[in-house]
Amino acid sequence: MTNTQLQTTVCKQKNHIIVKLRKVIRLKLKKISAVAGSIAALTLGLGVMAPAHASGAQEITVWAMCSETGEIAAAREQVAAFNGYYEGDYHATLTCKADMGTAVKSTSVDQLPSVFEFDGENLAAYVYAGKLKQLDGLVPASVFSNELVSIQAEGTYKDGHKYSVSQYDSGLGLYGSKKKLAAAGIKDVPTTWSKAWTASRFTQVLSALAAKAPGKKALDIKENYGMGPGWPGYAFTPIVNSAGYQIVTNGKAVGSLDNAKVVSAFKTFASWKKYVDPSADDKAFENGRVGLAWVGHWQYPAFSKALGKDLVVLPLPNFGAGTKSGQGSHSWGIGKNSAGTELAAANVFLQYIMQDKWILNVTDQNGAVPATKTALNKSVNYRKGGALQLYADQLAASCGTATPTAKCVTVPRTISAAWPVINTAFGTAMQTIWNGGDAKTALHTAAVTIDQDNTDHSGY
Template identity: 35%
Template sequence: MRRWFIRFVGFVVCGVLALGQVPIEVTVWWHTGQPDELAVITAFVEEFNAKQNEIRVKLVTIPEAEYTAQVRAAGLAGKLPDVLDLDGPTMANFVWNGWLIPLDRYITEDLKEDFLPSIIAQGIYPPDGKIYALGMVDSGLALWGNRAYLEKAGVRIPTSAADAWTLGEFEEVLRKLATLPEVQWPLDLKLSYGVGEWFTYGFSPIIQALGGDLINRTTWKAQGTLDSAASVLGMTLLQYWIKQGWVVPASAGDDAFYGKKTAALAWVGHWMYGPHLRGLGNDLVLLPMPKLGAGCRAATGMGTWAWGITSACKHPDAAWKFVEYLLQPEQILRFSNANGAVPARKSAIAMSELYKPGAMLNIYAQQLETIAIPRPVHPAYPTITSAFAEAVQNIIAGANIYEELHRAALKIDQDIEENEGYPPFGR
């Protein structure tokens, strides 16, 4: 009887295997950010598992504050999952360490063309030109305005990225707003966010609009670029705005624009749409980044979390099927609606009530197609951002601008030199 039972079980197992009904398990790591994001991602996993029998996705959630450190530890220990959710600026370091595989063989030309160029730029690893990560959404940086104050000051209100204020106009707007009795500070730069990634995301576009940058993206040297005349000019503008008394100090908190309404403009991203709308209602208006540079050049921050497949994945085709499912326009739109970020695909933007042409937040989409500059896709990015943020903090406090940027450039180049140039970069 026992022998018969064993044969029967073996027959059943072999039959199931023959029918392809033993699913491939794909482990996915996700950073737990906003609760609404987690709810949508969890729903995506459940729906994907329910719609087919070949693949079973196992979702592992890790607190955002610990996430990147856990990925690094897993990478060094050879214990990475199959699919990673990763913050865009960390991608180059992960690729350099050999933890991600290129996705190009899965990405058709039509799919690539439908993505925002900013998403593609963030996902390309410069040494080989291949794409290693794709996001469902992107972020955006622009100016939020209090329409009532702008109209009272008699200033022009731009309606598109092409229509943005020039540097001269922008500073004249700040002067006029400063004369209004309701306005204590014309501009909130979110200095209350403190030293960190915001200083790079929010303020590197100032130097980039003027022709500077955080690092030379061909030689991968910071000296001569971060401390160039163009970069110094950009930080001179920032320091000048502060010295004029136009900028909300960090000590004033986060709500000068949308709460106390003592600020008329807020230089910040899409994530403040909800608080701003609740605070200002019909007086809320979204404005493009000002054209600070010669030739009416502007720049905007961009980049956010994206999906990649690890080198530890034994079934990359199965892993891609799940990633591909997440990247469908309908899923992207659901995720965008949950967290408010810019849909990563043009077809999803066209369906979005917030981001489609003529919608409230469309300027973010316009800018991501035209003036977005990714943060440097380089393994030394952690040093690049920390050195620049420290320099910005000191510049805000009144320090010598060239000295601070030069010191930051030296720190970056020293890190790169200590890592022998992070080959194959700079070759």
């Protein structure tokens, strides 16, 4: 006991030293920066840069992700419209961040912007690091209740509170060519999630398709996106869930991620490699080399253009506990230190962009699933009878953070501050398995890594 106490005090002192060191450097730098700043100002005439809004409007800063041209264009339109609508009251300044993950991580709380957009999978990490403001009691409950249940789940931290709103969600499933499936003699093509093929049936389907294909390949899983950390965290976590498990159950990955059922599911998945086109040109499906593609909503425009009426949208195969699908996309949150009128303005901004009009403006440009129920009903592709209704149905059947069962489909990526580590560990395991490594060892290694990190952080 005393030993630990001693250790803690020593640590605390050492922690103080680091803080002090940083303070000393900060002081020194502030002086130097004053000089440097004046040099900069003289050299560049920076005074011109600061845009003057003398109207007395409340200024807010907005960071948006610059991932897609369409999305950033939409963000600009929204900010411009917001500034126009609230002229004299509020004024938002938009900044693009090429790598929002690093930006939010590296920026201290007091330097965070009023409002920022981020990858929804990082929500828990940001809440844990004290960077996001709790939104319930701030944003009206009606805004949340209008969100798709999947998005509500994604925006909720383990404390049960909401920390983000989202304009759109994503859909993941299979795309198929009706003609190719028919030619291979496959008649049981499922178009609703409850009728998804089982994994063993899927093996037969692949085999039949491959037999008819000139290149003897049947499936595109977008290997070209990279089988390492990243794509698998989104696209192949549903395999874990469809085996009936989450990556982490009650804070432990060992026993969950490396469970025998999950291992067996991944062995089956790896056995499909012989049917999978590496899709180095990103076009295995459009170019007709394969009859099925395992990918998200964003490919719909390209696929429907290439295949037209021949295109069919299917759920992912069922590995025992029903088909499961990934979900989640970009979210918007408020910087933890926002307060007073800045907070009020940030709140107004979030509500402004959550209007159906602006949601549809974004989703028209990036093809994603509108994340509110009302906007979804106005969407040509996703509403009832639309080409991508399956995705909307899947998102409506959200498993939330509960253990996945056959009654639900979409599972948010593990809502944990450890997600970056989980994502990396899982992606590395996926890569090993895909390249012929032993599934049990790979998944166990990942599970141990995840648990070790969890212990290191005292369970976050």
